[in-house]
Amino acid sequence: MMTRAMWTHLVKDLRIELRSLDAFVSMLFFSLLVVVLFSIAFDPHGEFSRDIAGGVLSVATMFASVSALNQAWAREIRHNVIDAQRMAPSPGAELFLAKVIANFLFVTVVQVILAPFFLIFYNLHIAGQAWLLAIVLPLGTWALVGNGIFFAALSIRTRNRELLLSLILFPIFIPALLAMVRATTSILTGDGDPSLWIKLLLGYDIIFTTVSLLLFDVVFHAE
């Protein structure tokens, strides 16, 4: 499953991140800021905080990961690493998948650290089945990071690339965001059945990951 080229890319990305912690620290602090800003803007208490918590968590993750996604390829431009990667004989899909896995791990670690703060700030008691969050959040994060890495590669050689990434990623991500928010909210409040939304997320992940893998070489070698 995991080829050698993919493993090499993955280990390289993880090692760079472990040494610098650039993406990690900026994401963690940014998502913390979003959580605090939302709680000031909406003054959450009681039932209301449960209703909006799923949305706040998803949107905080979304905004925060954009900073990491922008870094993902910008890092490779320095010293023309990206050109070396283009010339490498291994398929681009392996590079893509390695980058998605690396960034998926970063965002997941941020979510795990953020979760306790989140529960404290919003006074949450999970009314539904909490273990389902362990399915919903990774599926949503995968949808975000998979598409994000793809579109970051797509916008890397354009003007305003950091802005453009958000402009093209967010509209495409809307159905996954909706599913993530509805599923999380229904788990937190205990109302309704999240299984339909989990299926939608799963379908979204399968469709877009497949298409990204198929089209990544086209984007990566576009000239």
Next chain:
Amino acid sequence: MKKAAIGLYVLITVGLMIWGFYQAIYVAPNDAMQGELSRIFYYHVPTAMLCFLFFAISLVGSIGYLTYRRGNPLRAQAADALALAGAEIGVIYCTVVLITGPIWGRRAWGIWWTWDWRLTTTLVLWLIYVSYLLLRRFAAGPQVQTLAAVLGIFGALDVPIVYMSNRWFRTQHPAPVFGGDSDSGFKDPLMLHAFGWNILAWFAWGILVLCFRYYVERRQQKIAANEAQEALDA
């Protein structure tokens, strides 16, 4: 001969639009429930149906570009111009839908906007294709066509998912006029006539603008190719 054919087509299109306007405003009877207000549907629904057609044309162009870009560059350029023209006309039609809808909603529902699934889907569709046009604006150089074609395919893939997810979410928009439940459909044949003429008129108009836009884009591609050639020769 070619000019005469184009002129004739423009005349027919303008004639159809005048006839459609006459049918919608003067001939079709008032709606039993909504009165004059229902007449906006003769514009709202045809543009909504046709914007999907133009987005489909854009998708065909995107797929065509990716298929031919290695083997047949000339055909690929034509496909790319078609993808761009389809997306632009689609966005314009979608904008008309998003403008006429709230005008109706303000009178019928008392609110300009509601996050109903069909409204949300149309808005998201509009956002996706505006982001496509933004990419074409921000990306420079020869790779823009490839990148845009890929984004065009992603956007088109997203449309059914957006549609499904919003449908599960909530519904307030009136049920479809055609193919809804047994109560749907126009009861008065004059309404159906007005509706049919307006679909035809807006279809003819859209195709006309699409062809002009396609032609302009092809001209620009040729100018850019000539400039590149001159720069090489110099």
